[in-house]
Amino acid sequence: MNATRPHAGWRARALALTATLALAGGTAAVTATPAHAVGSLGRAYVWAHSPSHALNTPYAPSAAYSRNSTGAANSVVRTGTGLYTVRLGNLGRTGGTVHVTAYGATSNTCAVRDWNPVGNRLDVRVSCFTRTGLRVNTPFTASFVNTAGSGGARFAYLWANSPAAAAYTPSTTYQFNSSGALNTITRSGTGRYTVRLRAIGSASGHVQVTAYGDTSARCKVGNWFVSGADQLVNVRCNDRLGNPADQRYTLTYARGTGVQRATPAAYAWANLPASAAYNPSAAYSYNSSGVVNRIRRVSQGVYRFHPPNQQLTNGNVQVTAYGSDTKYCKVERWNPTDGVQVRCYTVAGALTDTYYDVSFQR
Structure with a gap:
């Protein structure tokens, strides 16, 4: 197993009491603008692939699954059991938003605790738990975007x-x-x-x-x-x-862009959870290459999202469950063969068929 790439089959995959408390710190202007982004003030993503890394020791996330629009380095630090800080270089300014999705074949979940500038970098803190609420070391994906300006895609x-x-x-x-x-x-x-x-x-x-x-x-x-x-x-x-x-x-x-307001990207609303294979609802499905996305049900609660022409040897995935019930979903892995594999659970930890939203961003 190659533990540095989600596509290699490794089986593991939004502020406090007040805004001034939760997001205190200095600011640093970021002027770099990524290609294909509108009015971007910065964006970044990581796959935190080493959940039990030595405490308080930064590591570099896998380069293929780490992006920083300024060209600066990202790193991840484990600060305790199930507690992580994602450090995004040269993005130290207030604003923006963060999404986090637990990664792997477990029923673990993750949440974003807060994000705040620390000098010239942005620190995004993440907490991860078992389904019963215990802190647990687990891989996750995280994405950040800070944008400005009107026009372009909604x-x-x-x-x-x-x-x-x-x-x-x-x-x-x-x-x-x-x-x-x-x-x-x-x-x-x-x-x-x-x-x-x-x-x-x-x-x-x-x-x-x-x-x-x-x-x-x-x-x-x-x-x-x-x-x-x-x-x-x-x-x-x-x-x-x-x-x-x-x-x-x-x-x-x-709408018509990725969840970081940039392309290449793809997304879908998985609207037929019991179907063996289907094209997701066209109005709620997007692929920046202009082709049709596909979803396949592997087994109960396990699905594969296939966005053709998207380079699934890198990038970032975020998943959220959809509907009025208590089911939840996560990403298990992604690669060119399997597509983006999603797993969905009941609160009791059983795999279950359900609706979900899945996004890929590169």
Whole structure:
């Protein structure tokens, strides 16, 4: 087994009390703009492939699965059991959003604890848990983007920072909307939220959601739909036992671009969980090469997302479950032969068929 590449078959794969506490630190201007990105202030991703690396000792994530738009190095530090800091060089400024997905053939999950500038770099802290809520060393993928400017593909993100509020505008520092409008959130009940992304409504696109905090709670997409000119996204958050729970989270919506507002990229809503093989719903499926994506069911709760013409020997994958139940999903691996392999679970840890959203970004 080659433990430095997800595609090699290795079987392991959004702020605190206040914004000033959770994301304290200096800022450093980042001027580099990656190719194919609109108004980017920086983006990065990693596959944290060495979950039990020596404590407090940085390691370099596999180069094929690590990207930094400034050209600086990324690194990962394990600071305790199931506790990690992803260091993104030369991206030390406030703002942006983060998504994290646990990786591998276990039922483990991960959440983004916070992200903050530390001098010239950005530190993204991640917590990982077993399904029963114990801290556990596990691989994961993480992606970060900080963007600006209107126009281009429809794109929005936010950090839902007030989970008990009936209605509010989430932190303006950590939200973005390509229309220039402000996103808002309403709470309809414990752990039940509706995100309004103003002026970018479309019966299409893609959503990713990640639980935020040092928590074993999980958040997922309930559904999304058009309301006038706006996009509404329902989010459901539950504790590890499946009980509704008020919870902070990060959310990204993309249409016709990747979840880092860049290409090459592909995404899909897996809308036929019991089907042996199918082309996912065209309105909610995208491939920057212009070809049709495909999904295959390998066995109960195990799926393969095949985005043709995407170079699956590198890049980054994020997965979130979809629907009104308590099921959750993760990425097991990706490679040119298998595509992106996704695993979905019940709260009891059993593999189960379910809907999900999957994205690939390079």
